[in-house]
Amino acid sequence: xxxxxxxxxxxxxxxxxxxxxxxxxxxxxxxxxxxxxxxxxxxxxxxxxxxxxxxxxxxxxxxxxxxxxxxxxxxxxxxxxxxxxxxxxxxxxxxxxxxxxxxxxxxxxxxxxxxxxxxxxxxxxxxxxxxxxxxxxxxxxxxxxxxxxxxxxxxxxxxxxxxxxxxxxxxxxxxxxxxxxxxxxxxxxxxxxxxxxxxxxxxx
Numbered sequence: 001x002x003x004x005x006x007x008x009x010x011x012x013x014x015x016x017x018x019x020x021x022x023x024x025x026x027x028x029x030x031x032x033x034x035x036x037x038x039x040x041x042x043x044x045x046x047x048x049x050x051x052x053x054x055x056x057x058x059x060x061x062x063x064x065x066x067x068x069x070x071x072x073x074x075x076x077x078x079x080x081x082x083x084x085x086x087x088x089x090x091x092x093x094x095x096x097x098x099x100x101x102x103x104x105x106x107x108x109x110x111x112x113x114x115x116x117x118x119x120x121x122x123x124x125x126x127x128x129x130x131x132x133x134x135x136x137x138x139x140x141x142x143x144x145x146x147x148x149x150x151x152x153x154x155x156x157x158x159x160x161x162x163x164x165x166x167x168x169x170x171x172x173x174x175x176x177x178x179x180x181x182x183x184x185x186x187x188x189x190x191x192x193x194x195x196x197x198x199x200x201x202x203x204x
Contacts, residue, residue: 009050014060016040017052021060025068028110030101032057032182054183061106076109077102078203083163084113085196090132090160091167094119095175097190103199104189113160115167116178116190122154122169134158141168143179151179 019039020032029035032054040051052060065073080102088096100114101107117125129136136158143151155168178187191199 012043012045012050013052013056016043016045016050017056017060018064019043020052020057021064024057024061025064025108028108030108030111058104058106058183065106065108074203077105077107078200080107080111080113080163081196081200083160083165084115085193085200087113087115087160087165087167088193088196091115091117091125091128092193093128094125095192096167097175097192098196099178099188099190103191103196104183112157113163113165115165116170116174117167118170118172118175120172125156125167125169129156129158134160139166141166143168144182145177145179153179 016036016039019042020035023029023035023038024032029038036051036054036057040046045051069076081098084098084102088098094117097116098114099116101111102113119125126136136156139155139157141153141155143153145151153168153170155166157164157166159165178190180186181188
């Protein structure tokens with residue numbers, strides 16, 4: 001049976017996904033929704049049904065990096081993962097977990113290292129960074145846990161080897177339930193120190 005050829009709508013969705021991926025790599029956009037909207041504007045598209053899902057953009061991002069990134073993408077990714085590991089070792093008392101593009105392998109040169117930390121007293125993380133002479137910025141991020149449940153998570157932004165790390169702070173019990181990924185709508189994948197060390201060892 002002949003394979004069904006993609007229609008105009010499917011081709012347009014694919015083109016928008018590819019443009020969004022290009023913008024994320026070349027313009028430093030880290031937010032899928034923003035990249036999607038800018039890409040759609042370039043094609044004169046405003047209808048939601050014509051817009052690609054985040055999973056489609058992520059797939060286009062992987063393809064773009066494979067096609068155009070070459071060894072440079074691998075080098076950048078390793079640098080980010082090494083910085084993530086150093087930050088996690090610094091924060092080992094807070095059961096750090098790596099999440100996001102650096103873990104997924106889709107990070108660009110502009111991506112931040114994203115960590116989740118778990119503690120009952122967030123101020124102790126502040127004190128640790130101050131003791132290590134690491135300036136930081138206090139931030140807050142809105143995370144989704146269910147279709148209608150959102151949580152404001154406090155966090156800190158600081159640098160390790162000139163790479164920005166954003167560490168969100170959770171209570172100890174939150175280690176059992178990850179927030180929903182903005183990419184695929186499933187619980188975020190999390191990696192501990194041993195997992196990141198294994199990732200780095202596998203790419204030697």
